[in-house]
Amino acid sequence: MNQSAKRYSPLQIALIGGAIATTATMSVFGPAWTRCVRAALQDSPKALVDQVWQVVNREYVDGSFNQQDWQATRQSLLSKNYSSNEEAYVAIREALQKLGDPYTRFMDPNQYQALTSQTSGEVSGIGIRMEVNDKTKRLTVVEAIENSPALKAGIKAGDEIVAIDGKSTLAMKVDDASKLIRGKAGTPISLRLSRLGKNTFNLRLTRATIEVPTVRYTLKQEGNRRVGYIRLREFSAHASEQMRRAIRDLSGKKVDAFVLDLRGNPGGLLQASIEIARMWLDDGGIVRTVNRRGDSEDSKANHTALTKLPLAVLVDGNSASASEILTGALKDNKRAVVIGGQTFGKALVQSVHELSDGSGLAVTIAHYFTPAGTDINHKGITPNIKIDLTEAQERQLASNPDLLGTRSDPQYARAIAVLSNNNFAQSLVNQPSQSMSVSASDLKF
Structure with missing residues (x-):
């Protein structure tokens, strides 16, 4: 993350990462640089590769780049042809690995989105924590978060989630259930719930942006x-x-x-x-x-x-x-x-940057x-x-x-x-x- 926010655009957010989560500063490249790259590389995967190289070249904490010839690295990266962004991702990760820094890393769009959601302290969904109950093996509500659609709808700890939008949760993992439940604020979702001492019942909720209690x-x-x-x-x-x-x-x-x-x-x-x-x-x-x-x-x-x-x-x-x-x-x-x-x-x-295709880069x-x-x-x-x-x-x-x-x-x-x-x-x-x-x-x- 950036210790001097005034050196960066207003879109930047300073962060510090730890053993599990990393942190970042978000930035957007200047229009002149972007136009230049687009003109030369025509929005090809090479533009993404060079975007990553430029950030590291400008910001990385070790000016020797772990004793690597960083200019030669650029020449090598741009000498290759990439048929897709995924191929470019592989080349980027190989180049970053040479820096010997586990915290300087590339994130594909999904990984980048997960990081930004985590550091924002907000999620878009209904506001529940879930687990697969060890005894029943069923997807179970652990908690309905304060001021969430779930709490307002009366969902309680111990409620079993039988179905999400008509899809059975039998043998469903928590991560898979979370993907179904999360979604754009304002969109509807239907849950079928089972509660001890009560017949199975349906609830229709509207997703919202929820502040996650940390x-x-x-x-x-x-x-x-x-x-x-x-x-x-x-x-x-x-x-x-x-x-x-x-x-x-x-x-x-x-x-x-x-x-x-x-x-x-x-x-x-x-x-x-x-x-x-x-x-x-x-x-x-x-x-x-x-x-x-x-x-x-x-x-x-x-x-x-x-x-x-x-x-x-x-x-x-x-x-x-x-x-x-x-x-x-x-x-x-x-x-x-x-x-x-x-x-x-x-x-x-670290500073964390959003890249042109929605992926991200964390740089020490x-x-x-x-x-x-x-x-x-x-x-x-x-x-x-x-x-x-x-x-x-x-x-x-x-x-x-x-x-x-x-x-x-x-x-x-x-x-x-x-x-x-x-x-x-x-x-x-x-x-x-x-x-x-x-x-x-x-x-x-």
């Missing part, structure tokens, strides 16, 4: 303390506003402390991570990004923190990129105690450093209190997500123990430079 929060009474537990799943375009609502709502309920759960969060929009850091930090640095020319940009807190209450942050090996920016900022500024496993270790920034354009100047790439952030779950504990939490954020969750339980310490604020000031390492199986609460 922040979930609850008030927990832990002994004599009220704790606001917030789980952030990814840094989408709506993540910061959802986080703001969560902090304000919990603060209004007079919590004594917060637990921010970033476990499994793969990253997302760079700007979202900066905005959320500012909700917890009143002053101090957040992140520094450096491009291939050595130009750096520092993002800092701006005295807009929503709370100064004690904070514990939970992380694991799948907390990546934007999650690590937020964690690094809170840790380096001694604003929070970080608990859990070593984070993923991705300190690279910068390296980032924590406020203390630490390079976490391939290393990750070491928690203040390192607690690695056993395989059995990981399986238990994965199979029963309701246990997350409870006393059956060893990392959360440790956070509560730390937050219950009356000398919490002083313990942050005296945080050791190296983390404690604690086995979760050894913890007793």
Whole structure:
């Protein structure tokens, strides 16, 4: 993602990607360049190939291109004839692979659309989460999202989806069902549902654009303390506003402390991570990004923190990129105690571009450093209190997500123990430079 939005067109969106999701900046090429390519290559697949080459040539963070002769790569790419865009896709991917950077990658139109939908934090559909029930083997509603057509129509968790627009869901996978349910906002869809204690019934709904909840929060009474537990799943375009609502709502309920759960969060929009850091930090640095020319940009807190209450942050090996920016900022500024496993270790920034045929390109354009100047790439952030779950504990939490954020969750339980310490604020000031390492199986609460 781009650390300097003002260098790019207004259509760009800055993002950071993690272990699972990547991020991007969206851009559209200037009209002069586009006319030139079209005149020379007549909108052939070669135009797409050269479009990709030009972006990498202009933006890629490594000016040596991994010791590759990038000019020779262009000559090789344009010397070939491509009978289809698919053939061009293969050549593009082979050329990008030589850069040795898994985050600089080409996406076909479907992959690009999936990424943009994910980072937008919106979907067009009816607003349900589904699963294939392990016992019944039937497609079952897990949740109807707030303010969605599904919730307004009375769909409930546990409802079985028997048919979608007349097509039976027997043996249907969740992904296949999702493709049938999603569609353009304003279009109709019919579901046949089965509910315990009620005859099978039909519902006709109208698809809508739905904001996907990426922040979930609850008030927990832990002994004599009220704790606001917030789980952030990814840094989408709506993540910061959802986080703001969560902090304000919990603060209004007079919590004594917060637990921010970033476990499994793969990253997302760079700007979202900066905005959320500012909700917890009143002053101090957040992140520094450096491009291939050595130009750096520092993002800092701006005295807009929503709370100064004690904070514990939970992380694991799948907390990546934007999650690590937020964690690094809170840790380096001694604003929070970080608990859990070593984070993923991705300190690279991508920009994502929409290409002429609807495909996309993610390009690494910068390296980032924590406020203390630490390079976490391939290393990750070491928690203040390192607690690695056993395989059995990981399986238990994965199979029963309701246990997350409870006393059956060893990392959360440790956070509560730390937050219950009356000398919490002083313990942050005296945080050791190296983390404690604690086995979760050894913890007793």
